[in-house]
Amino acid sequence: xxxxxxxxxxxxxxxxxxxxxxCDYTNSMFDYFLWYKKYPAEGPTFLISISSIKDKNEDGRxxxxxxxxxxxxxxxxxxxxxxxxxxxxxxxxxxxNNDMRFGAGTRLTVKP
Amino acid sequence: xxxxTQTPKFQVLKTGQSMTLQCAQDxxxxxxxxxxxxxxxxxxxxxxxxxxxxxxxxxxxNGYNVSRSTTEDFPLRxxxxxxSQTSVYFCASxxxxxxxxxxxxxxxxxxxxxx
Numbered sequence: 644x645x646x647x648x649x650x651x652x653x654x655x656x657x658x659x660x661x662x663x664x665x666c667d668y669t670n671s672m673f674d675y676f677l678w679y680k681k682y683p684a685e686g687p688t689f690l691i692s693i694s695s696i697k698d699k700n701e702d703g704r705x706x707x708x709x710x711x712x713x714x715x716x717x718x719x720x721x722x723x724x725x726x727x728x729x730x731x732x733x734x735x736x737x738x739x740n741n742d743m744r745f746g747a748g749t750r751l752t753v754k755p
Numbered sequence: 756x757x758x759x760t761q762t763p764k765f766q767v768l769k770t771g772q773s774m775t776l777q778c779a780q781d782x783x784x785x786x787x788x789x790x791x792x793x794x795x796x797x798x799x800x801x802x803x804x805x806x807x808x809x810x811x812x813x814x815x816x817n818g819y820n821v822s823r824s825t826t827e828d829f830p831l832r833x834x835x836x837x838x839s840q841t842s843v844y845f846c847a848s849x850x851x852x853x854x855x856x857x858x859x860x861x862x863x864x865x866x867x868x869x870x
Contacts, residue, residue, distance in 0.1 A: 645796075645797075647797070649797075652795075677859075679861075684863070684864070685863055685864070686759070686845050686847075686860075686861030686862050686863050686864055687798070687845070687861045688861070689858040689859065689860075732797060732798065734798075742800055742803065742813060742814075743798075743800065743859070744797075744800075744814070745790075745797035745798040745799070746797050747795050747796060747797045748797055
């Protein structure tokens with residue numbers, strides 16, 4: 644029972660354009676959401692997070708949007724750069740604990 | 756600046772063998788955890804610990820044991836390896852809970868193959 648779903652296994656965009664990665668969740672108890680970025684042969688690294696009391700959080704080129712009614716969040720990368728090419732994982736947790744549930748990941752390729 | 760260190764990086768086991776994946780962190784983090792990553796499944800929590808002497812089960816604990824005798828170390832034991840345990844294992848640590856905004860740091864991963 645996958646509570647966090649990333650339905651697009653891969654995404655390819657041109658350098659300079661916007662990348663939009665999507666994530667859906669089923670557990671209404673989730674109240675904290677995170678995005679992690681993973682390069683091959685490395686561990687995931689934290690990218691950006693959002694609490695359920697917000698609907699948007701921005702950090703430089705990265706913005707996460709949360710739509711609680713739709714149980715949907717998205718990560719926008721503008722402008723996309725070749726160095727952004729990686730696998731992006733969406734994660735969610737409930738009640739402030741560290742039991743995060745991850746999506747299966749989306750492989751982003753940014754073409755020069 | 757070691758962060759989270761996992762050993763070994765690669766291991767091949769025969770079915771039924773036992774082994775321990777080591778994890779150490781030098782950031783004085785209270786929380787440590789083990790995840791496994793499988794194709795199409797994302798990362799799934801195996802076991803976690805909120806401090807020395809305290810451990811608890813995650814989403815997929817069967818076949819694994821953990822202990823936390825010190826703040827720094829959190830080893831993961833496979834008691835009798837099975838092919839279904841072929842996976843990439845990640846150890847992680849953080850200072851506190853995710854709601855406090857603390858980042859969870861991951862190790863580089865341990866590739867385990869059970870034949």
